[in-house]
Amino acid sequence: MAVPELSASIPAVVLGPGLRRGLRAALVRLVQQRDRINDLNVFPVPDGDTGTNLHLTLQAALAEAEELGPSPSAGAVAAAVAHGALMGARGNSGVILSQILRGVATGLKDRDQVGPEELAAALREGSRMAYRAVKRPVEGTILSVVRDAAEVAATAAADGASLAEVLQAAAAEAWDAVERSRNQLEVLRLAGVVDAGGFGAAVILSALAEEVAGTGITAWDELAPLARPANGSVAPSGVLATSAPAAGFGYCTEFSLLGSQLEPLEVRERLGSEAADDSALVVGEPGLMHVHIHTDQPWEVLSRAADLGRIERLKVEDMTRQHHEARARSGGGGAVDLGLRGVVLVAPGFGFHQLLLGLGAAAVVDGGQGSNPAIEELLQGIEEARCSEVIILPNNSNLVLGAEQAARVSRVQVAVVPSRNLPQGIAALLAFDPEVGLEVNRKRMRRAMADVHSIEVTTAVRASEYPGGAIARGDTIAIVDGELAAAGKGVEEVVIAALDHLHGDRLEVVTIYRGAGTDSEEARRLEQAIRARYPTLEVEGHDGGQSLYPYIVSAE
Amino acid sequence: MAVRVVTDSTCDLPREFQDRHGVVVVPLRLHFQDETFRDRVDLTDAEFVHRLEAGKTPPSTSQPPPGEFERVYRDLLQGGADEIVSVHIAAVLSGTVSSATIAAQEVAPGRIHVVDSRTVSMATGFMVQEAVARAERGESAAEIVAELVTMPPRLGIIALLDTLRFLLLGGRIGKVRALLGTALSIKPLIGLGPDGSVLPLGRVRSRSAGLARLSELLAEHRPLDRCGVVYVGDPGDGERLRSATERTYPGMEILAAHASPVLSTHTGPGTAAYCYLESRSKAD
Structure with missing residues (x-):
């Protein structure tokens, strides 16, 4: 840090009004640095508000000092500031700052003016008070930054330095301590940042030094490197979570952004550095955009996105976990993890496979109506799961016997939960808990299954009749829970008739899985038609990728 | 021996209970952008839910400032309380315990007992209820705290x-x-x-x-x-x-x-x- 040359006009002591001016300068500098400090905030909770908390706390502190009239004593200013901070402290960092200021006020009690030794003593008292307030003080935080600064100030004062020199030495040491914090706290090291609260304390001390010395410190622009990772590669405007694994794959974060009037490029900029990555996508137009970003901190991206518009269809996938699962799966035969429980499902279509693996399926065996897997393939699926206890969801009534056969011959313990369709299978999968035994799981999964209705939409291959009337060859028909329940010429008409049949007003969630070759526009129109008919229903659409059935609908 | 019970606005006990038993509730802070509210003092639950649903960004929250606890503790002690038991939201979830502890140290360390409930909401409220019942039976703060710490x-x-x-x-x-x-x-x-x-x-x-x-x-x-x-x-x-x-x-x-x-x-x-x-x- 560059120390400016001292000029003759520098005061030997500072009086109350000067102290107050110094704090005003500190407030101005904190406001300037506020966003940067927020971005540094990973400890103790990565909620990105340290800068805001310090700023608002100092603002409340100064407000009391402003009430004092034109020429208060230094002690009176310090006392007012301490009281204001105490009443207005916001957040952890604000509370610690309030304790520092309280200690400083104790040190300056009844003083008219502050000289180098008084200042050093007051800083020490501030540090002592702050340490007292924290149960388990941690090195590399605002606490150690202020302590180190206070110690250097004391040494400088004892060596006969002037007030300005003491302040500058303290500020310079504070910045060094901030730089050291990078390696003192594991979370900071992982995130490649320095401590946010310490950074804030250094800003305040520097501003005081600059005001008292009457010269701007030249190095404000040099602060920028402190906010960057040590390797200098990418400046994270966001930060890593405290629990972020060192070699994490992050989260695949996808959502629709509604109601923002910005262009996609601007949205991309505002979402932070993650959005600048090559793999990030922001597409669409003002009003409706789709965002796809890989980030270690979905909450950061989401909170920025929430400032821009409404978030819908949010989907966050833990890629680290997917990676582990994929690796476990690709291992093929061989060892089984003892004590590991998993679910194996039979499902058609790429969309369903992805969906089920995302929901935590240990393995998915390809198959469905018209292409039932052989017992051999079921056994292969069980092997792939690499679990010592497996639950099979056949998702087809014709497959239940085959699954039971596979269960008997498998070398691991297998239970069959006889799901008759995919909606039932998904409901059962959601109820699965790897922490409890097969019997408890089987009971819970069967119960969960009972609450879900399935509507399978397909085309009549021949003319026939059903209780609702005649069906012509080529008509669209809906099979509700295994029974033919509606028929007609158009998909929307038939699905809505099927929902009426299920008393749609008693349902809560309808999920539409469109088949391979089904037009996504048509699927969206179907969603809209259902919403229009049943406005309170939650309706969502997914790509199932199944053959034979243009739509499979679950209703629960 | 008069023991008074203090808690915070996260304890979710009915107001009527608080009034009847003289439980003092210190509000946490809610920040919507640049507006700050005292939890359940400046903002009703209904208004809050409306803002939460309508707003684009959920508010942030923070612990009450230590000064507010100091004021409450001082008022109670000056008003005749001999001891105070102050039961709060889990320290891992909020800095409230830390604000309360700082204030207790400042006001009267021996007479104010700050308890980390290690939980939140009405589960913290159950500890408050227990503290109130024991205080009304005439137990000392130390006896009450000895029971409370077995509850989490x-x-x-x-x-x-x-x-x-x-x-x-x-x-x-x-x-x-x-x-x-x-x-x-x-x-x-x-x-x-x-x-x-x-x-x-x-x-x-x-x-x-x-x-x-x-x-x-x-x-x-x-x-x-x-x-x-x-x-x-x-x-x-x-x-x-x-x-x-x-x-x-x-x-x-x-x-x-x-x-x-x-x-x-x-x-x-x-x-x-x-x-x-x-x-x-x-x-x-």
């Missing part, structure tokens, strides 16, 4: 959330990240671990399935000494939970209350939860 292992919260979004935005996702990774929208079931951290308990797709599952999960914990229901927004689901529980635990007083805005911020509208205290026999 028996206290629990299980909740149905409408979405994980608010937990995600609040940065307090913890192990619940295991519930992420799904393209289907799900409603998570979560609980608080013994240390106050958030744990995943399951996932459902419809509210009715979730409420039924909550009641099942609660039944796994019987016998219970106390049970209560908290909700965010529509009281209908809270009532459904309460009536389900009244049948399971006939004769037990089951309080129902709207969750504090601070809690609601992190769980979102549509949350419904049980808070419970297991009987001692089971924990022993």
Whole structure:
């Protein structure tokens, strides 16, 4: 840090009004640095508000000092500031700052003016008070930054330095301590940042030094490197979570952004550095955009996105976990993890496979109506799961016997939960808990299954009749829970008739899985038609990728 | 020996209880952009839920400043209290305990006992109720605290959330990240671990399935000494939970209350939860 040359006009002591001016300068500098400090905030909770908390706390502190009239004593200013901070402290960092200021006020009690030794003593008292307030003080935080600064100030004062020199030495040491914090706290090291609260304390001390010395410190622009990772590669405007694994794959974060009037490029900029990555996508137009970003901190991206518009269809996938699962799966035969429980499902279509693996399926065996897997393939699926206890969801009534056969011959313990369709299978999968035994799981999964209705939409291959009337060859028909329940010429008409049949007003969630070759526009129109008919229903659409059935609908 | 009980605005006890027993409630702070509110003082629950649903960014929350605790403690001691027991939201979830501790040290360290409830909401409220009952029987603060510190292992919260979004935005996702990774929208079931951290308990797709599952999960914990229901927004689901529980635990007083805005911020509208205290026999 560059120390400016001292000029003759520098005061030997500072009086109350000067102290107050110094704090005003500190407030101005904190406001300037506020966003940067927020971005540094990973400890103790990565909620990105340290800068805001310090700023608002100092603002409340100064407000009391402003009430004092034109020429208060230094002690009176310090006392007012301490009281204001105490009443207005916001957040952890604000509370610690309030304790520092309280200690400083104790040190300056009844003083008219502050000289180098008084200042050093007051800083020490501030540090002592702050340490007292924290149960388990941690090195590399605002606490150690202020302590180190206070110690250097004391040494400088004892060596006969002037007030300005003491302040500058303290500020310079504070910045060094901030730089050291990078390696003192594991979370900071992982995130490649320095401590946010310490950074804030250094800003305040520097501003005081600059005001008292009457010269701007030249190095404000040099602060920028402190906010960057040590390797200098990418400046994270966001930060890593405290629990972020060192070699994490992050989260695949996808959502629709509604109601923002910005262009996609601007949205991309505002979402932070993650959005600048090559793999990030922001597409669409003002009003409706789709965002796809890989980030270690979905909450950061989401909170920025929430400032821009409404978030819908949010989907966050833990890629680290997917990676582990994929690796476990690709291992093929061989060892089984003892004590590991998993679910194996039979499902058609790429969309369903992805969906089920995302929901935590240990393995998915390809198959469905018209292409039932052989017992051999079921056994292969069980092997792939690499679990010592497996639950099979056949998702087809014709497959239940085959699954039971596979269960008997498998070398691991297998239970069959006889799901008759995919909606039932998904409901059962959601109820699965790897922490409890097969019997408890089987009971819970069967119960969960009972609450879900399935509507399978397909085309009549021949003319026939059903209780609702005649069906012509080529008509669209809906099979509700295994029974033919509606028929007609158009998909929307038939699905809505099927929902009426299920008393749609008693349902809560309808999920539409469109088949391979089904037009996504048509699927969206179907969603809209259902919403229009049943406005309170939650309706969502997914790509199932199944053959034979243009739509499979679950209703629960 | 007059012992007064202090808590914070997250304890979710009915106001009437607080008034009747002279419990002093110190409000946490809610920040909507640049506006700051004292939890449940400057903002009603209804206004808050409206803002939460309408607003683009959920508010942030922070502990009461130490100065506010100092004022409360001083007022109580000057008003004739001999000792104070101050019971608060888990220190792992909020800095409230730290603000209270700083104030206690400043005002009268020997006479003010700050207790970390290690939980939140009405589960903290059960500790407050216990403290009040013992204070009214004339127990000393030390005796009351000795009982309170045995309670956290028996206290629990299980909740149905409408979405994980608010937990995600609040940065307090913890192990619940295991519930992420799904393209289907799900409603998570979560609980608080013994240390106050958030744990995943399951996932459902419809509210009715979730409420039924909550009641099942609660039944796994019987016998219970106390049970209560908290909700965010529509009281209908809270009532459904309460009536389900009244049948399971006939004769037990089951309080129902709207969750504090601070809690609601992190769980979102549509949350419904049980808070419970297991009987001692089971924990022993």
